[in-house]
Amino acid sequence: MTLNEICHWIDQTALSQWIQVAGWVVPTVQTIHILAIAVVASSALMLDLRLIGVFWANRPLEAVKARFLPLVWWTLLVLLATGIIMIIAEPARSLKNPAFQLKMGLLIAALTVTALFQFLHRRNAAFGDAAGPRAAAVTLAVVSILLWSSIIFAGRWIAYFA
């Protein structure tokens, strides 16, 4: 099945048709999506700033991680749900859109970096602390910030490639 055929098939489903007709669904879902991004991006940022050492440097990394990481993972579910609704509503506008495709690629990268941090920290409790491998922690944090920012940019640019 080609991408065009998949998009057409989704577009023809009763659910997609209903969402397209009911004008309030997409704006509402988009707003929830943005609010969820606020939670994920800010949580990731605070944790990344801790890794860099400019925010809450005197608090144990374990505490900061416990405070923010669950918010990232759980809220990603909200982003996934709202994202799926938007894809169902406008399959071609999303799936065939280069900005959307780039956003998905960046998202996979961001999730990988986040999981990588968790893996490295679990393996070495000193990771991210003054005693641990500073360069690696700072690099991971900077890459994370750049990725999440790029995802937000790519998300907005979907509208301009539609």
Place this chain on the structure above:
Amino acid sequence: MDIESALAWLQSTWIATAVAENDILFPWIESVHVLAIVLVVGTISIVDLRLLGVASLDISAKRLMRDVIPYTWGAFAVAAITGSLMFSSDATHYAHNRLFQIKLVMLVLAGLNMAVFHLFSERDIERWDAPGATTPVAAKTAAVISLMAWIAVVSLGRGTGFTMH
């Protein structure tokens, strides 16, 4: 000078015209705006949830606000600048957009709410922020108003985008 001519003047300035006519300038400014508001809402939520006693309970509210709010202000400054640039590019239409008007009202509400909290509840924060003490109703109310106002700002901002022609 009345409002209408002020708006017309604003959108005729070189910077407003540049934003309006340049195909990539507006999308870039808009993207930075989205990133900025995402951080405003996210960071202020950390503070509001602490005041509501939902999260970060191991840190004093005073300490948390002192650590987090600078980021909120920084992000807000960027949001205000990018927002002003976008507004100026089509000032007359934005000013007449009902959803945008209400968005501005919500922003003012959020600001007033913050000012009231700062002038009253925050005055004796040492007392109610002590371990074991409970956050006063006034402070919790400020937190709820804050969350609601900012959620409204995001919704109305998205709505403005949909209703600008």
